[in-house]
Amino acid sequence: xxxxxxxxxxxxxxxxxxxxxxxxxxxxxxxxxxxxxxxxxxxxxxxxxxxxxxxxxxxxxxxxxxxxxxxxxxxxxxxxxxxxxxxxxxxxxxxxxxxxxxxxxxxxxxxxxxxxxxxxxxxxxxxxxxxxxxxxxxxxxxxxxxxxxxxx
Amino acid sequence: xxxxxxxxxxxxxxxxxxxxxxxxxxxxxxxxxxxxxxxxxxxxxxxxxxxxxxxxxxxxxxxxxxxxxxxxxxxxxxxxxxxxxxxxxxxxxxxxxxxxxxxxxxxxxxxxxxxxxxxxxxxxxxxxxxxxxxxxxxxxxxxxxxxxxxxx
DNA sequence: GCGTTATAGTTACATATGAAACCATTTGCA
DNA sequence: TGCAAATGGTTTCATATGTAACTATAACGC
Numbered sequence: 001x002x003x004x005x006x007x008x009x010x011x012x013x014x015x016x017x018x019x020x021x022x023x024x025x026x027x028x029x030x031x032x033x034x035x036x037x038x039x040x041x042x043x044x045x046x047x048x049x050x051x052x053x054x055x056x057x058x059x060x061x062x063x064x065x066x067x068x069x070x071x072x073x074x075x076x077x078x079x080x081x082x083x084x085x086x087x088x089x090x091x092x093x094x095x096x097x098x099x100x101x102x103x104x105x106x107x108x109x110x111x112x113x114x115x116x117x118x119x120x121x122x123x124x125x126x127x128x129x130x131x132x133x134x135x136x137x138x139x140x141x142x143x144x145x146x147x148x149x150x151x152x
Numbered sequence: 153x154x155x156x157x158x159x160x161x162x163x164x165x166x167x168x169x170x171x172x173x174x175x176x177x178x179x180x181x182x183x184x185x186x187x188x189x190x191x192x193x194x195x196x197x198x199x200x201x202x203x204x205x206x207x208x209x210x211x212x213x214x215x216x217x218x219x220x221x222x223x224x225x226x227x228x229x230x231x232x233x234x235x236x237x238x239x240x241x242x243x244x245x246x247x248x249x250x251x252x253x254x255x256x257x258x259x260x261x262x263x264x265x266x267x268x269x270x271x272x273x274x275x276x277x278x279x280x281x282x283x284x285x286x287x288x289x290x291x292x293x294x295x296x297x298x299x300x301x302x303x304x
Numbered sequence: 305g306c307g308t309t310a311t312a313g314t315t316a317c318a319t320a321t322g323a324a325a326c327c328a329t330t331t332g333c334a
Numbered sequence: 335t336g337c338a339a340a341t342g343g344t345t346t347c348a349t350a351t352g353t354a355a356c357t358a359t360a361a362c363g364c
Contacts, residue, residue, distance in 0.1 A: 019178070052164045077313060118162075145287070
């Protein structure tokens with residue numbers, strides 16, 4: 001049985017270290033949800049995020065999708081390649097700027113969306129059910145304050 | 153300028169979706185810290201986590217490191233390979249069980265640790281400085297409640 | 305107008321990660 | 335004992351991800 005040693009070196013206690021705790025929690029939560037749609041729809045987390053913003057904002061360009069998801073443009077490009085390939089996203093070209101794509105969910109894309117979105121929300125509810133109303137309030141306030149404003 | 157569409161499909165609003173917010177926050181925080189020790193010490197996040205537990209618990213086996221860090225054994229094995237190679241971790245063999253390794257920080261490992269740990273703590277403090285004492289209290293309480301008990 | 309610079313998006317390469325197969329050793333038990 | 339099952343750890347392979355280079359088009363300055 002190992003013993004705690006060298007207190008003079010002030011070792012980091014991971015289980016009380018906020019960044020570590022956030023990372024463990026976040027991964028468990030997101031991965032739990034992603035596993036489900038991955039299995040059922042062969043959809044990666046990045047692909048789902050792209051679909052989610054296209055569900056809200058039709059006609060975005062790839063760059064705009066990247067902005068909204070905070071993903072980098074390469075990740076978006078790859079996710080889109082698969083989504084277009086699988087027929088879940090339609091890609092057109094912008095009138096008057098042939099560089100820009102014009103993206104939107106296809107009928108099949110909407111069908112997937114309409115199954116995944118409620119599932120994701122249900123999982124979020126399960127998570128929040130561990131908290132009472134007051135705690136939920138504080139959590140949202142705290143996240144607002146911790147959230148970095150914008151990363152370019 | 154794109155317009156919000158198809159409210160009938162109840163699209164997910166990522167920026168209000170807790171798992172997404174946690175993920176963005178957690179990545180920004182952890183990556184911010186990791187960038188710094190990566191640059192200064194050529195140390196990956198997984199390697200740092202291994203070092204952090206070995207700083208607290210000398211003589212662990214690789215499996216025990218994996219348990220403490222919640223990383224899988226392959227990741228630990230790889231991190232250890234690099235750490236032993238770079239002379240930051242000593243690896244011996246357990247008396248009476250030749251499968252098990254006996255791990256600990258080397259002198260060089262301690263030197264790295266003693267620079268990285270205070271830096272990590274400083275970054276954590278900067279993050280927590282965005283909150284007042286009451287908010288910090290709530291945050292810790294909330295994390296305790298949300299934290300999955302254990303993943304085997 | 306035309307060359308330079310910027311922008312949208314993709315491709316290529318190098319590295320990271322996860323799952324499963326694998327080797328060595330130890331444990332359990334007939 | 336001795337052999338099947340379990341355990342510690344590494345390797346392999348397939349996939350994911352990030353960075354930089356690249357292509358095509360558009361915007362800018364003269």
